[in-house]
Amino acid sequence: MSRGISLGRLFAILMKEFIQMRRDRGTFAVMIGVPVLQLFLFGFAINTDPRYLPTAIHVADDSRYARSIAAALKNSEYFDIVAVARSQAEGDRMLDEGQVSFVVTIPVNFARDLIRGISPELLIQADASDPSAAANALAAISQLATSALKDDLVGPLAIRASPPPFTAIVQRRYNPEGITAYNIVPGLIAVILTMTMVMVTAVAITRERERGTLENLLAMPVHRFEVMLGKIIPYVMVGYIQLSLILLGARFIFHVPMLGSLSLLIATAGLFIAANLALGFTISTIATTQLQAMQTAVFFLMPSILLSGFAFPFRGMPVWAQWVGQAIPATYFLRIVRGILLKGNNWPEIWPNIWPLLIFLAVVGTVALVRYRTTLD
Amino acid sequence: MTALAIDVHGLTKRFGRKVAVDHIDIAVPERQVWGFLGPNGSGKTTTIRMLCGLFKPDAGQGTCLGHDVLKDPGAIKREVGYMTQRFSFWEDLSIRENLEFVARIYAIAKRKEKIDATLESLGLAARQNQLAGELSGGWKQRLALAACTLHAPKLLLLDEPTAGVDPEARREFWEQIHHLSQEGLTVLVSTHYMDEAERCDRIVYINAGHIIARGTVGEVIEQSGLITFLVEGSDVRQFLPELQGKPGVEHVAFFGAALHVSGHDRALLEQTVAPLRNRAGVDVNEQTPSLEDVFIHLQGGKKDAQ
Numbered sequence: 071m072s073r074g075i076s077l078g079r080l081f082a083i084l085m086k087e088f089i090q091m092r093r094d095r096g097t098f099a100v101m102i103g104v105p106v107l108q109l110f111l112f113g114f115a116i117n118t119d120p121r122y123l124p125t126a127i128h129v130a131d132d133s134r135y136a137r138s139i140a141a142a143l144k145n146s147e148y149f150d151i152v153a154v155a156r157s158q159a160e161g162d163r164m165l166d167e168g169q170v171s172f173v174v175t176i177p178v179n180f181a182r183d184l185i186r187g188i189s190p191e192l193l194i195q196a197d198a199s200d201p202s203a204a205a206n207a208l209a210a211i212s213q214l215a216t217s218a219l220k221d222d223l224v225g226p227l228a229i230r231a232s233p234p235p236f237t238a239i240v241q242r243r244y245n246p247e248g249i250t251a252y253n254i255v256p257g258l259i260a261v262i263l264t265m266t267m268v269m270v271t272a273v274a275i276t277r278e279r280e281r282g283t284l285e286n287l288l289a290m291p292v293h294r295f296e297v298m299l300g301k302i303i304p305y306v307m308v309g310y311i312q313l314s315l316i317l318l319g320a321r322f323i324f325h326v327p328m329l330g331s332l333s334l335l336i337a338t339a340g341l342f343i344a345a346n347l348a349l350g351f352t353i354s355t356i357a358t359t360q361l362q363a364m365q366t367a368v369f370f371l372m373p374s375i376l377l378s379g380f381a382f383p384f385r386g387m388p389v390w391a392q393w394v395g396q397a398i399p400a401t402y403f404l405r406i407v408r409g410i411l412l413k414g415n416n417w418p419e420i421w422p423n424i425w426p427l428l429i430f431l432a433v434v435g436t437v438a439l440v441r442y443r444t445t446l447d
Numbered sequence: 448m449t450a451l452a453i454d455v456h457g458l459t460k461r462f463g464r465k466v467a468v469d470h471i472d473i474a475v476p477e478r479q480v481w482g483f484l485g486p487n488g489s490g491k492t493t494t495i496r497m498l499c500g501l502f503k504p505d506a507g508q509g510t511c512l513g514h515d516v517l518k519d520p521g522a523i524k525r526e527v528g529y530m531t532q533r534f535s536f537w538e539d540l541s542i543r544e545n546l547e548f549v550a551r552i553y554a555i556a557k558r559k560e561k562i563d564a565t566l567e568s569l570g571l572a573a574r575q576n577q578l579a580g581e582l583s584g585g586w587k588q589r590l591a592l593a594a595c596t597l598h599a600p601k602l603l604l605l606d607e608p609t610a611g612v613d614p615e616a617r618r619e620f621w622e623q624i625h626h627l628s629q630e631g632l633t634v635l636v637s638t639h640y641m642d643e644a645e646r647c648d649r650i651v652y653i654n655a656g657h658i659i660a661r662g663t664v665g666e667v668i669e670q671s672g673l674i675t676f677l678v679e680g681s682d683v684r685q686f687l688p689e690l691q692g693k694p695g696v697e698h699v700a701f702f703g704a705a706l707h708v709s710g711h712d713r714a715l716l717e718q719t720v721a722p723l724r725n726r727a728g729v730d731v732n733e734q735t736p737s738l739e740d741v742f743i744h745l746q747g748g749k750k751d752a753q
Binding site for chain 2: 076078079081082083085086089090093094281282283285286288289290291292444445446447
């Protein structure tokens with residue numbers, strides 16, 4: 071309430087929060103223990119089979135055979151041709167940015183070689199960072215192309231119909247061995263941070279209210295910024311401890327590759343943590359009891375796990391579910407973490423997932439500040 | 448005319464359709480100790496919270512320590528010490544940590560020395576690292592008073608500070624209050640205890656959101672116009688039911704070993720208590736009503752009016 075923000079008062083609240091955090095050993099143990107437990111639980115457990123995965127096709131040799139293969143892919147349930155790449159490089163870029171899960175390339179001279187019986191190569195590049203999303207589709211593609219060509223290879227060419235007249239070359243990008251943990255473990259960073267960050271801050275103000283200490287705090291000349299920052303900063307640190315724990319587990323227990331820059335990951339994690347803390351704080355200003363705050367946090371947590379692309383491949387979800395997923399910070403951070411760790415993404419590739427987090431933080435942070443009352447009204 | 452520490456007019460607070468405080472005026476001169484009395488739910492806490500910026504008044508205006516209660520609650524918060532009805536310091540912080548928190552919030556100079564001195568004068572130096580939640584009611588109250596006066600406020604607002612505290616601790620508490628007022632502090636203290644009301648320079652009595660009596664203890668008794676007969680003797684308690692509702696008797700209360708029979712019509716009262724004079728071992732005398740008689744009357748009178 072007092073004019074301007076005082077570092078001294080912010081420090082006072084910070085000290086108080088740290089001491090209270092230290093005294094509340096049970097909660098602290100949960101904050102550190104839960105991530106470890108989840109790491110093992112989910113890291114070893116989850117698997118799935120999605121359909122209609124976005125696919126880009128790069129046709130370097132336009133022929134009836136190429137068109138038949140494209141049509142067959144379109145007709146199958148696994149692939150959804152969303153883009154036509156004009157070059158191999160464009161296909162690679164789409165894969166890097168996560169716009170598509172597959173790039174199918176029909177090489178130069180495909181038709182000629184097919185007719186000559188030289189068995190041309192059909193190149194299929196898959197984003198295998200989510201191996202469950204790619205596995206079944208890859209199993210289907212060779213079969214699809216073969217049966218598609220059967221109708222074209224008639225008359226004298228019928229002899230070319232079997233064995234398959236081409237060689238399917240499959241490149242599993244980012245996670246060539248298709249190890250599920252490579253996908254789940256980085257995803258856990260997003261889920262665990264969401265869970266603890268939202269929950270602990272959700273009770274931050276309601277706890278003061280329930281214990282009667284809020285009246286005292288409000289009777290003191292403290293600015294709402296000081297209270298908000300003072301309550302959030304300690305948990306930013308907890309968030310980073312969790313992040314370090316999971317990264318260590320990812321590296322040394324699950325041997326998840328870490329291709330990209332760790333400092334970039336740490337910086338973006340700060341943004342994600344802040345977004346979740348702001349949300350928790352907002353819940354805290356709306357809920358009247360700690361129980362209510364917890365329930366609201368769980369209400370938010372469920373879609374963060376189920377609709378963010380963590381539990382199920384995002385592309386496999388119905389459109390409405392993808393809409394819901396797009397309102398959740400975890401969805402974007404999940405892509406950022408997987409992008410940085412598995413694909414070696416850098417700023418340009420992750421930017422499409424950064425700005426939604428910035429918007430979320432700005433909107434929710436404003437709501438928190440507006441909702442936070444300096445009176446008991 | 449002395450300066451006023453509190454000077455508010457028409458202060459009103461509504462919660463939904465209920466009017467908790469209805470257009471009250473309070474003017475407390477600096478350096479005085481005022482008692483704020485009234486039954487539970489009468490609006491004492493709400494009024495105090497409006498004075499220290501915790502509630503925004505729905506109507507009314509005025510100043511606290513010269514700062515506008517509507518426009519500048521921040522300035523008021525810096526200069527007022529407010530002790531809540533329920534212990535509201537952090538029970539999971541130690542005694543010292545609570546004081547340190549307060550000292551940092553108010554940017555108190557020489558923090559360590561100040562806290563050491565406070566702990567010493569409280570007699571809590573040896574227990575400074577104990578959690579505040581482990582303290583007994585009396586000690587919590589002493590800690591709370593020390594914490595809310597640490598920043599040397601000019602006005603103390605105390606909301607039933609001695610509820611649930613033993614008589615010895617209450618006596619010490621009031622010594623402390625008078626000591627502080629001699630140092631220049633203005634105090635507004637709400638209480639249910641008559642002996643505490645009698646220690647105040649002035650009292651204000653609030654019922655159902657309205658102030659219905661104010662002044663010194665003597666003035667409040669005088670204004671009530673009440674007449675009280677004291678019925679003393681062994682076993683006078685048995686007369687209580689038979690006196691209630693009799694002509695002229697507005698209320699009968701049993702204090703110590705005596706009955707206080709009160710009303711406004713002396714002649715009628717005299718008539719009613721006259722037969723008791725003939726009983727063996729029973730004395731009946733008119734006396735000045737006690738503050739409690741007046742409060743019972745004020746509370747009852749209001750109920751009848753509703």
